[in-house]
Amino acid sequence: MSNARPPGERVTSRLRAAKAGASAERVGFVWGALTNVVTTTIAFWVAPHAQLAHMMIIHLLGAVLISTRYGMAVSTFTAVTGALAFDYFCIPPVFAFAMPDPRNVLSFAGMLLVALLVCWLNQGVRQQRAAARASEERTQALCQLSLDLSQVASAEELFVRAQCHLRELFGDQAELCLTKGEPPIDPDFTTQAIVDHGHPLGYIRVTKDGVAKRGDRGLLLVASADRIADALKLLQLGDAARRAEVATEVERNRNALLSAVSHDMKTPLASIMTAGSSLLSSTWQKDAPTRELLETIVQESERMNGLITNLLSATRLESGGVVLNKELEALDDLVFGVLSRLSGRLSDREVDVDIPADLPMVSVDAVLIDQLLVNLLENALRYTPSGSAIEIRGFAETDAVTVEVCDHGPGIPAAERGRVFEKFYRGQAAKHNDGGTGLGLTICRAVVQAHDGKIVIHGRSGGGTKVRFSLPSGAPAPLAAAPSERRPTA
């Protein structure tokens, strides 16, 4: 991207451009002079048969013709020399500049004035035409640039195409830079920054001649920079959207796969477990080791079923494919239900439940809240020393019902309390083979969030963990509103 040309050549190129303009003008003067010679000759030749006004028209015609092609200097030169020739050759006395007749003075002045006026008007028309052509060219160039840049797929391609366009517009020395950084200072160059909302993206450097050539005071340069900035922004947005789309697709595929696999694994597992339990309860005589093996089959398939169920729930909840089946539920009812189901494993634990009977009911999906409670209690069982107590507290807040499950285990370090909710994340203390999968709390959080609630983990001053979740409360306990006692219809 650096400028390979030596500075000397740059100067000659400028001179060349200036020379081209100057030589065109010189030719114009020659043409002007030549026209005057022709018009004067014609006028002189027709003089015996014509009046002064006719000869004046012939001279005027020459000046007007020249003014349609050349600039103000050539036109003025032609008009003035034409007027002088008219005076010298046509106004009596012929072959003299003197004008004794005042009417002829008027004719001469009139002719000069009209010629100059026409030249001036023609000049305006020419300039407007040039401006219109430049503007059209500029529009076309910008359209072409935008169109070209809108089809690029990468920043590299954008750079190559934009650079190509810039060189076409501003000369071979135009250069594009799409990295942040200061452009080199050079008096022969004009620099245009490429910015997006004040945020610099790069710059364009073109020679001052390149800008001058366009004759638009740098408008095209500024507009080109804008188009490049737009294209860059579009490219970045497209990239981000594509990346997000790919990430969503990957996540969806993963969830679909996990869901399908875990569903398909459950079916054979169910047969294994029922078959194992059949053998275990059959009347056939079993020795102790056989019994133990059969029990292992049943217990392990139960455990595996639990893991698969968790995996299935986590993926379903995360993909948002779960429709809540909400009903007004009493939380204590659900808590006691879970406790009685886990009673076997909780037999060596002291479980202290403190949930007031007048706790407002909550509108929840009972199956999901049940799973939430099971997961929290299983965590408490798994990560705390056997025999240590577990407390479950429930209380009402202004617009929520809160439940806390507290244990006396080693606790979760403050730094990990947010991360343990992530899928497959396992706490430092949980790394050993404890049968956990790192999904329990993920499900808990997904369940609570599906109910527009909150779940957080706190430490306890005496050691241990306190998991607190709140669910938006529904109507107050409607005992008073219940229909009065009725005769049974059953």
Added chain:
Amino acid sequence: MIPAILVIEDELPMRRVIRSALGGQGYHVWEAGTKRDAISTINKSVPQAILLDLGLPDGSGLEVLKVVRERSEVPIVIISARGEERDQVLALDSGANDYVTKPFREAELLARLRAALRSAAAYAAPLDERMEIGPLRIHPHERSVYLSGKEVPLTPTEFSLLQVMARQAGRVVTHRHLLREVWGGSYVQDTQYLRVYMRQLRRKLEQDPNSPQLLITTPGVGYRLRAPDA
């Protein structure tokens, strides 16, 4: 007479396991792997009970349920997977008697089946016949309830609630069913009444209301009055 049980289940290994479990108990086992097979079997002869998987290759088990209920009150136990609670409730409200969730232990399956067969008999019994379920003795005529021989005073609503569950002891009874039977058809959405009265009933009947042994909650489905042999 040896009861014939129709097992409608598309998974051959599961069917084999159920066949062996039921055969071991002396039941006759009929099998069907598809909805079509099941309906043609029922058209020929109605069994004493049906075990019905909800997911069949050629249709839903619910359709089989409807066909059966059009002609017979034979007890039907649904076999379903976890996460299909909605379908379970739908099946129970469409006339299924109970359900087991895969994976289940053999003992659980047999208990559900026995409860279904028994409560089918209970429904056939006169309404005012005395019922005994574990420590409970219910006298519908006097509307009195005895717990381990001692009378427990119940309000009329509490009594109705207990009576509906007792007539289907050992089986899950959906919220909808309880509300319809006790409060009437226009209250089937008002589960909060059920929660309140269930709590009162537990306070009067359970030794420890915080650890219910008789009135068991089945989350998202309903309640079950535990029968001693279930």
